[in-house]
Each structure stands twice: as structure tokens, then as C-alpha cells.
Amino acid sequence: MSLMCAILQALELLLIRNYIPQRSFFIALGHDEEVSGVNGAQKISALLQARGIQLAFIVDEGSFLLDGFIPNLQKPFAMVAVSEKGAINLMLQVNMTPGHSSAPPKETSIGILAAAVSRLEQTPMPNMFGGGPLKMALQQLANEFPFPANIVLSNLWLFQPLVSRLMERNYITNALVRTTTALTMFNAGVKVNVIPPVAQATINFRIHPAQTVQEVLKLAKDIVADDRIQFHVLNAFDPLPVSPSDDQALGYQLLRQTIQSVFPEVNIVAPGTCIGNTDSRHYTNLTTGIYRFNPIYLQPQSFSSIHGINEKISVQAYETQVKFIFEFIQNADADPRPVPHLHEL
């Protein structure tokens, strides 16, 4: 929400200054972003495609200036998400003969389903560390760590098993190394003394960039391993392709340049994966350069306030958000050539 307001406010400031852009900018604000973007972003994207428009790149929400997410990394760094996890909403259903609770069968629909979802929760999907942009980001960050972490991260060919296990210890970094399994809905029973005929549970998987919908479904079926359970895929999509982040990647380099200018205290801009889903997944038909970055600081303790209790932004952070977009639009307008990568900031 704050990002949307900041975009509009930055545009207003540009208009007040009679700014006339040289290149075309599209501002796409979908009304249903929080519930899949099917009637907003998806339709905007189809309309732009019908008009024959190809985009140099897209910038959406989905990553931040991360502060305190990695133990021993003292300074914040900017993570520009160049990919996004896929997702499956999977409904499991058990149908059994209903009956009176005074003489229950050995197993009920609720018991069978509860055991199945518990197996899913207790059996994490495989650790996929090494696939996706995370490895690249850790290598870029290596020199920011004190000894011996700097040596470990500079030599992932040797220490990959150790680092991948360390990443699993925290629930946020764990989400970066594997497909996550979240039990989000469970429905069964309508009366205290009736054995219910149907039990349903929904599981929300977020698919690691190195896996596909089909692979995760197969793993889930193998873990459940119970023919009495029906699988219904409510909706699903594969992880998003990895956008370029090399020296020639215009969108990435413009973001990097603007981050360095607006946040001079940030030393590292690294590519990453968005663990949530954004509307940008509806725009893959228009560009190969999709970047997710919201120019605000995020600390681990604020993570749970995203869509949670007391979600907020300070006035100062909001002002900086506006400044960033104001500068970013002008930087993107100034020169279509990629900005050379500076290793020393």
C-alpha cells in the first residue's frame, strides 16, 4: 500500500516540476493484487500485449533493504528479487461413511486427514540450496562477513552442505532454500456427536525456483502415501524465470545505481528470490527483466507485521520511498545504456 502511494506521490512531484519523460513509463496498479491479480494485472498485461507493447523491464514489490536477517552480517544489504517462488494451493479431502459418535469406527475422516497433513508438516520438502539466485547473493556478500564466515561463503564449493544446513535453522532463510509447506485451512464436522462424512484441508506450498509444480505434487503424494486421500489442486504456478542481473541488465543496473544514490550506507546490492508472490508474475509475456524491490528497510522483527498486526511505515521511510521512485524514474529516463557495475562503493 505504501509503495502504491509513494509511486503516485513521486509522479505528482514530477508533474509539479513539469517533467516530460523521454521514454514511456507504465504505472500498473491492480485492484486485486492481494487476491491473485487475475482481474487487474493479468488484464493489464493482456491489454498491453494486444497493443504490441514490449517492456524494457518491470519493477514491482517483493524484496527490501534487509537488515539483520543473516547472523554475523552487521550491515544491511539490498536484495533485488530476480525470481519469485511458485505456489500450489492443494486441497486434501477424505470421504468416509458418517455415523453416530457413540460407536466410532477405528478411523474417522478427521483422523485420517489430520495424520496426512501432519506427515506433510513433519516432512519438509528437500533442501534445494545451490539452485536459484541465493548462492550468487551469498557469494557477493561474503566479504561483508567477519572471519571465518567470509572464508566459508567464498568457498561454497566446499562448504555448501554446512551453509545450506545453517540456512534451515531460521524460518525465513529456510523459505529461501526449500519449497515450504504451510497448512492453512482445515474443515470438518458440523455437530458434536456426528462422525463427519468429509474432512478437507488446504496446504499452501511455495515452490523453490529449482522445482516445479509437478515435482512438488509428486513429493506430496509420496509423503501422504494414503489412497483414501483425494488431491485437488485449487491453483498452481511454477516459479518465475530468473531475470538477468549482469552488467548489461538495464533494469537491475538502474535499481543498483538508484539504491547507491538514495541509500549510500548500503554497500551491497545482491540478486535474490521473492518468497511471496507479486503481480509481476502476470507480466512475463512483456519482458524478461522483472525486478522486485521496495526501497524500505526490513528487519526480522517487522517481517511478521507484513499482512499482520500493526503493519506500518514511518514517515521518514515513506519519504525515502517517494524520493527513490522520483530518482529512479529520472535515472531510467536519462540513458538507455546499462550503468557499469562498480565493485568498490
Ligand SMILES: CCCCCCCC/C=C\CCCCCCCC(=O)N[C@@H](CC(C)C)C(=O)O
Ligand atoms: C538472504 C536473506 C534473507 C531473506 C529474507 C527474505 C525476506 C523477504 C521478506 C518478505 C517477502 C515479502 C513478500 C511480498 C509479497 C507480498 C504480496 C503478497 O502477499 N502476495 C500474495 C499473493 C497471492 C497470490 C494472493 C502472497 O500470498 O504471496
